[in-house]
Amino acid sequence: MTAVPTHQTYAELQQAYEHFNQALFGGQLPNCLITLQREKRSMGYFSSRRFADAQGNFTDEIAMNPAFFAVMPILETMQTLVHEMCHLWQFHFGKPGRGRYHNEEWAQKMESIGLMPSSTGAPGGARTGERMADYALEDGQFVKACADLLTKSFCLTWYDRFTDLSAVTRSSAERLDSSVGGGDLPCISMPALTHALISSAALPIAGSQAGAVEGSVGMRPTGGSNRWKYVCPCSINVWGKPKLKLICGTCGGVFVSAEAVVLESQAENSINAH
Structure with missing residues (x-):
C-alpha cells in the first residue's frame, strides 16, 4: 500500500501529543489542531481557540515548524511540542501572561514536567519573558516520557528537503543520551x-x-x-x-x-x- 504523507505526518504528531498528554499532563488536555507552519525564527507556537467548525465549536492550534525537523534532534522537536502544550494547559487551567509573556505560572508548570525555562535555552537564562526557550532536565519527567515514546518505534517520517544545514547547532539537548533523541541529528544519522x-x-x-x-x-x-x-x-x-x-x-x-x-x-x- 502506498504511503500517504499527510496521514503519516499528522498521525505521528497526534501520537506524540496523546503520549505526552497522558505522561505529563494526566490526560487532562483537550484535543487541539496540530498544524505545520514555517514561522521565521520559531520552532512552534500556540494559538488559543484559533479554529471553529460549522457547529460553533472551537479548538486551539499548536503549530510546528517543519524546517527544523531534519536539523534538530527529535528530543528538541518534542520539547517544542510540549512547550506549546504547556501554553495550552495554562489557557484552559491557569492564567496566561499578557501577549507573548511567559509568566511564572507557566515556568513552574514547565519545570514540574522536566523542562527548565531559559531565555537563552541554557542554564543561567531568565525563567520568564517575552521570547523563551528551554532545556530538558536529564532526570526529569519529560526525558523519561520521550524515552518511552521512542521505544514505541516513534519517528517523524517526512523532512523538508530545503532545510538550511547551517542551522545545525550543538545544543544542550544533544548532550543527553541518544536513547532519548539527544544523539545524531536526523540529517546526519539517516543517510537517505x-x-x-x-x-x-x-x-x-x-x-x-x-x-x-x-x-x-x-x-x-x-x-x-x-x-x-x-x-x-x-x-x-x-x-x-x-x-x-x-x-x-x-x-x-x-x-x-x-x-x-x-x-x-x-x-x-x-x-x-x-
Whole structure:
C-alpha cells in the first residue's frame, strides 16, 4: 500500500501529543489542531481557540515548524511540542501572561514536567519573558516520557528537503543520551535523508556564483589558492581541484559544500517570498 504523507505526518504528531498528554499532563488536555507552519525564527507556537467548525465549536492550534525537523534532534522537536502544550494547559487551567509573556505560572508548570525555562535555552537564562526557550532536565519527567515514546518505534517520517544545514547547532539537548533523541541529528544519522537534503545543493542557482556542477560542489577558493573545499554528509573535509566529482568512502555520500546548501536555501526562500 502506498504511503500517504499527510496521514503519516499528522498521525505521528497526534501520537506524540496523546503520549505526552497522558505522561505529563494526566490526560487532562483537550484535543487541539496540530498544524505545520514555517514561522521565521520559531520552532512552534500556540494559538488559543484559533479554529471553529460549522457547529460553533472551537479548538486551539499548536503549530510546528517543519524546517527544523531534519536539523534538530527529535528530543528538541518534542520539547517544542510540549512547550506549546504547556501554553495550552495554562489557557484552559491557569492564567496566561499578557501577549507573548511567559509568566511564572507557566515556568513552574514547565519545570514540574522536566523542562527548565531559559531565555537563552541554557542554564543561567531568565525563567520568564517575552521570547523563551528551554532545556530538558536529564532526570526529569519529560526525558523519561520521550524515552518511552521512542521505544514505541516513534519517528517523524517526512523532512523538508530545503532545510538550511547551517542551522545545525550543538545544543544542550544533544548532550543527553541518544536513547532519548539527544544523539545524531536526523540529517546526519539517516543517510537517505542526508542525500535528499544535500542533493538540492547541486541544482543550478540563478543569479549566484556558486559554480554548481553535476556531482560534487566545492567551496570556492579564497586568496591565491586554486584548491576547493569539499564536505561529505559525514562531515569529512577534503581539498582538491575545482569541479571534482567525489564520493565518500565512509558514508557513500556525494561531497558538497555548506555554502552551496545555504545559497540554495536562500534561493528557495526568495522564490517562496514572491
